Amino acid sequence: MASNQETMASNQETMASNQGTSGSSLRDPVRNILKEFSLNELDLDKATDDTVFLSLGLNFDYFLGIHLGLSKSDITAIKKDNDSDQDRVIALFWKWQERKGSGATYLLLLKVLIEIENKEAAEKLCQYYRDKHQKSSTKLSAPRFKSQLSHPPPAINPSRSYYRRSASDPVDTQKRVRICEKNPSNKAWKIFDRYSDQMVDVLRKDANLCDSMLELLADNFLIGSTEQDVIQQLSNFNIKSKAMMGHVSTFISQARNPIRAFAKFVFLIRDFKNFDKLFDKIKAEASLVAIFIPIRSIKTAKLPSLAANKEFSFKFSDDTTNSDDLILPVKQYSRHLKALYKKEKPDPKWSFTTTPSKVYVDLAVVNKKSCSDSFSKSTIRGTADDIFLHKEPFSLEELCRIEYGEAVLIEGAPGIGKSMLAFEICSRWIKGEALKKYPLLLLLRLRDKFIQNCKTVKDLLGCFLKEQSWKEEAVQHIFDKSGEGLIVILEGFDELPEDLTQASSVFLQISEELPFTSLIYTSRPSAKHSLKQEISFSRHIEVLGFTGKSINEYIQLFFENDNECIATLNQHLDESPKVRSCLYIPVHLVIICSIFQQYIMNKEQVPFKGIVTSTKLYEAMIKMLLYRHIKSKNPAQLVSIDLNDLPDSYQKDFSFLCEMAYIGFRKRATDLIFYLDSHIETLGMMQKEVQVYPGTGDVIAYSFLHPTIQEFLAAYHIFRMPKDEIEDIFNRLKNVMKFSTMLCFLSGLTELQSITPSVDNHLYSMTLFRCLYESGNHSLIASLFSEKDKVYKVRRLLPRPSPQDMFILGKCIALSSCQWGLSFTLRGITFEHLEKFRRGLISIESNPSCKIEDISFSLNPIGDEGMMELIHFPEHILKNLDSLRLMSCEFHSCAAIEFSKQLRKFSSLGNLFFHNNFLKEGEQLCLIEAMIPLKCFHVTFSKLSPDECAVLLTKVSSIGKVYLYQLGSSSIEKVIECFPKSLSLEVLHIEQSCCTPENLSLLPTTLPSSTLTKLELVNCAIDSSSVRTIIDAVLMSHHLEALNLSYNFIDDEGGAHLCSMLRQLFGSSEEPATDSNSSCSFKKFKFLDIGHNPFTGHGISSFIDELAHFKSDSTNFILSLSLGWKDQVCEHVSFTVAQQHLKFESNEND
Structure with missing residues (x-):
């Protein structure tokens, strides 16, 4: 059907363009329809807005796209990238607006609709324009909310119908359709925020759904594994569901690509029937702000667990395909491919004649859990291609057990052996040792220009054939079978040009056109492409290169068990750890072994000694390659290699x-x-x-x-260029990840003698520190960071730092005289990282001038061993530390005990974040008691017992801000009881703790006697009955300035009580002045946050009315609401008066 439409569309393309050029044939129909609606052409010569497209009731049509001036390729791409008819129509119009710019007017759109003879849509367009842009002559009494469009976008929740306009409502010409803004800040997060409360409402009603969603969010990295553990422990499903959506909101808000994170989440909820209606609304609203979510763009198939992978290997059947079932052309193609592959070399780079024929490449299957076990951590090499996930050893035999239609992703660093592995799989297929159920295997080396020039899937299938008479029949048979029996290895996806890695690429279309084809993709983990978003992989494999055992096996084979030679090599490697550390890369091992052998044969000095940097390592390797080449030309020649003075x-x-x-x-x-x-x-x-x-x-x-x-x-x-050019290149490229390694080499070659690196106050890349280390120029490092009052912030380092990177960073800090703020939140930091960082700090003679004022290790599995490393940092570092963030670091009671013993070293500590660790009630008392002599002002803890709460609030006299999580009911009571005795407490935040009228009962008594200025009860399952107790306390307090009740379950009843509270505090212009009202004038209360509570439109309307009728126009008060209410609140008739008192939740400063 689609192909017929395309053909017909092409036949009409010329006709459409001819009509567009003359325009005379259209003039009368256009004038006639405009006359019907009392409009003229000048009226409609305005740019279209976005909601008009949905109001026209159009279906997706190739003719419509062509008449809009789009190409057939544009239309085809839109059809493929969008699943529903509505999405395709919206995409057509977005593309039309993009192409036409300011020329995309109502008038032009009207002409197009008349061209395609859709009079009904043309009339709807005119009606829409008249409703939106012309004032109604009828004046009616103003409704509570200003009118909406007559054709509101489907994303608006029908349950909020009180915001919609009836047919008789007047239209305000100044109204803006905020939902259709094209470029709002972080539009993805804003849409999520609008619907998060409704998603919470779905989750809290179904315990199984709540647990399944949590697991799925963690599997897809929308919630971290540590946060998953914390949320899983929450027994109250109201609190649990709020916490879950809160973490997702934070992730989308702060993601490097919020739209991609949002799209991933939307497709996760699509898999649950409970979210069907919400999914449709969210997807439609997203399309209105140019966020299109193609059905195939995000694959949410869950990767099997490691155990499932092992179990699968026992069930897999690889019986040879019965040749009688194959047509002759397929048999001929199979023989042709095997003959062709037999002529190829395994990998051109493994071309040394002495290379053993057997390959020992180690593999691991990757699972979406944190990288915390010893095996997984041993695979981290400190490069941009590290995969910080849980792994287990995996064999090539297990890898080759692939079912029809499955896709496998194989990742690994450059040179690690991916190409070799791909050829080995191919070789085993040729020999009948594996993949026997597949009559056809295509090995596509994607770096080859010939492969890149293939335009269609059929081109790829026939790329190894030329003029064979059976070519077309063989290819067509593959299509007829939907690819069953074919396995394709796409080797080197990361080596494709950028345009060939997009969703429309032929290399990503194979699974669409041939759903039963089995696919193996190889790539670098750090490559920037959409492979993981486009393909649903059943397994994720990492090529580890060579482990220690494999290196030894390789060396034994290479030197044919010559123990004397092997012992000599190991002696040289022991003296040069830097050389040994690179041998996990197969190409390195081949080069080192081959050239070492040649040096030994010629009885010459092996150039391994004194190599401590990567620059020295590769300089030696280049010299060895030159040595080998020169010796091959003239074996008798004495060779001394100097790169600066070659023959x-x-x-x-x-x-x-x-x-x-x-x-x-x-x-x-x-x-x-x-x-x-x-x-x-x-x-x-x-x-x-x-x-x-x-x-x-x-x-x-x-x-x-x-x-x-x-x-x-x-x-x-670059090193051979003039000095000014070298410096220019260095400073231009220093923040570009792609050039990181090259610039490190340049730093080592120049020793940065000709370069003065520019240094920003905020540092996000390891490149600068690696370059400084490679240079070995200590005086330069000291001079760069010599200003004592200057603070350098290091945060969100990319790539994630390796233990060696932490050593480098520690050494640079030790050489400095400035101040540092370090954030390693969510960087995969382990105790090995802290050990190396400590060694870096002490690698230079003690320099008391360097100061670290702030360190965050939050959300990293540093564990109890990491705590032991931390408390043994140099004393001058610990002494000057003002802020230490250790949230969710997997500490147990022993870590708290050891920390408390050494806490006196942290004499300047003002801020300590210690919540969400593996500690129970009563296990943090020693740490809190150790804080008594210190001057801690801001602390966070979770799961404190009543006694711990009492000591914290009454004995730690310096305490000003306390954030407490997951408190039991008795602990909540104790906290409230201690208010009058906590003489310095200004801010109290309680979260993920169930507050009830019973455990809050003392609040009206103790709050007025406290020094609290801010009380935050966030996600505490507070309902309308509990809120009355809180209101009584607020009305009696003369110090409280702010109250945060967000993420709770306060409904309209509770909202009415809060409105009454505001009326008592600030009075109302509609009420006569009384002594009661005037007595409230001394109160300091000025902020209330009620975001993410289940109010209806009526409830929110009551708040707006209350704000609009404050007795005094100068009242200093702000009400904070969820972003989801913004569009509706802005339409309230009293919004203009009330807006000075309103604030909507925003992530822009997060």
Whole structure:
């Protein structure tokens, strides 16, 4: 059907354009319909707004798209990317607006509708315009809320019908449709916030749904594993569901890509019938602000657990396909592929003649849990390609057990062995050792230009065929079978140009067009593409390279069990830990073994000694490659390699390779393969490969042995430039992640003698610190951070710091004389990181001038061992520390005990965040007692016993702000009881604790006698009965300035009580002045937050009325509401008067 429409559309394309150019044939119909609605062309010559599209009742149609001036490819893409007809129509009009800009007017749209002979839609357009832009001549009494459009967008909740306009309501011409703003700040979060209370209402009614949703949110990284543990422990489902949606809100709000995070969440709720109605509303509203959520854009299939992966391997059947069931062309294609693959090398970069034929690449299956076990942590290498998730060893045999239609993602760092693994899978298929149920296997090396030039899935399926008579029949048979029996390995997805990694890419269309095809994708974890969003992977595998055991096995094979030679190699490696640390990368191991062998054979000094930085390591490796090349040309020649003084016969070739590396690397899509017409001298640093594809002839391709070698040579090319150019390049690229390694090499080569790095006050990248370390220039580091009063903030480091990175950071801080604020929240920090950081701090002779004023290790699994490292930081560091954040760090009671013993070292500590750790009631008393002699002002704890609460509030005399979580009922009573005895307490925040009229009963007695200025009872399951007790306390307090009751369950009844409270506090212009009203004038109360409570529109309307009728216009008071009420509140007739007292929840400053 679609193809017929496309054909018909193409036949009418010329006709549409001809009509558009003349316009005369349209003039009369346009004038006639305008006349019917008392309009003229000048009236409609205005830009369309967004809600008009939904009011027209149009269906998606190719003709409509073409008449709007869109191309067939645009229309086809819109159809593929959107599932529902409504979404496709909206997408068409957004694309039309984008193309036409200010020319996308009502008049032009009217002409299009008449062109396609849709008079009904044309009439709706005119009616819409007249309702929206022309004043009604009828004046009626003003309603409570100003009118809405006659065709409101479907995203508005029908339960809030009191905000909609009846047919007789007048239209206000100044009204704005805020829901259709194109560029609101963080629009994704705003939509989520509008609906979060309704989602809470669904979750709190179903315990199983609540638990399932929590697990799914954690599996998809919308809630962290630590937060998941905390929420899971909450027994009250009202509090639990509020906490869950609160964490998701924070994640979307602060995500680097809020729209992607929002889209992921929307598709999670789509899988639950309970959310069907909400899903439709949210999706429709999102489309109105250009957030389109294609059905296939986010795959929410849950990855199997590790146990499930193991169980699956026992059930898998890989019986050979019965050849009698295959048509002849498929048999011929299978034989053709096997013959072709047998001629190929496993990996051109493993080209040394002495390389053992057996490959030992270690694998791990990845599961979406935190990286806290010893095996998982051992796989973290400190690179941008680290995967900070739980892993277990996985075999190649298990990997090859793939069912029809499954997709597997294989990730790993550059040079780690992904290509080798892909070929090994292919090799086992050829030999009949694995994947026997698949008659066809396509190994597509995506870096090859020939593969990149394929435009359709059919092109890919036939790329290894040329003019075989059975080609078309074989390809068509694959389509007829929906890809069953075909497995495709897409090797090197990260090496595709950016435009070929988008959703419309042919390499992502295979699963759509051939749903039973099995797919294996390989990529770097750090690559920026939408692969994980577009494909639902049944398994996620990481290539680990070589573990210690595999390295030893490889060395034994390589040196053919020559124990003397192996012992000599290990002796050299023991003296050079930096060299040993790189051997997990197979290419490195091959190079080191091959060249070490040559040095030993020639009885020459092995250049491993003194290597402590990456620059020295790769400089030695380049020298070794040059040594090997020169020796291959003249074995008798004595060779001494100096990169700055190479023999003339090699200098030119070496400079050419460096320039080639630089030119390829600086491109937006880095060139990893170079296609050249003539032969070049590679000096043993590049591999020459002849690529043969049908119809293309021989293509000569060159690639460096490893991407990092290319990065070193690129850095060396810059190193030879004039000094001013070097400094300019460094400072321009220092914040670009892609160039991080290259700049580190450049720093090591120049020792930063010719570069003065520019340093910002806020540092988000490890690149600068790595460069400073590589340079070895201690005096430069000291001078860069020499201003004693200057504070440098390090936060949200990318890539996530490795233990070695923490050592580097600690060393840089130790050399400084300034002040530091460090935030490692959610950076995967473990006790090994803290150990290295401590070693970095003490690696330089004690420098009391360096000060760290703020450290956050929150939401990291540093554990009890991490606490032991922390309390042994240098004493001058601990002494000057003002703020220490240790929320959700997986501490147990022993950590609290050890911390309390050393707390005296933290003599300047003013802020301590310690909540949500693995501590029970009574296990933090020692720590609270240790705080008594200190000057702590702001503290957070969870699960305190009544005795702990009493000591904290009455014995720690400096305390001013206290945040308490997950308190029991007795503890809540004790806290309230202690108010009069806590003489310095200004702010009390209680959260995730069930407050009832019973445990709040003392509040009216104790609050007036306290020093509290702010009371926050957030997500405490407070209902309308409890709120009356709180109101009584507020009315009696002369100090309280702010009350926060957000994220509770106060309904309209409770809202009426709160309105009454405001009337008593501030009086009303509608009431005569009384002594009672005037007696309230001395009260300081000026802020009330009632966000995310289940008020109806009537309840919210009461608040607006109350604010609009304050007795004094100068009343200093703010009411904070959920963002979800903003659009409706802004339409209230009293909004203009009340708005000075209103504030809507915002994430813009978070």
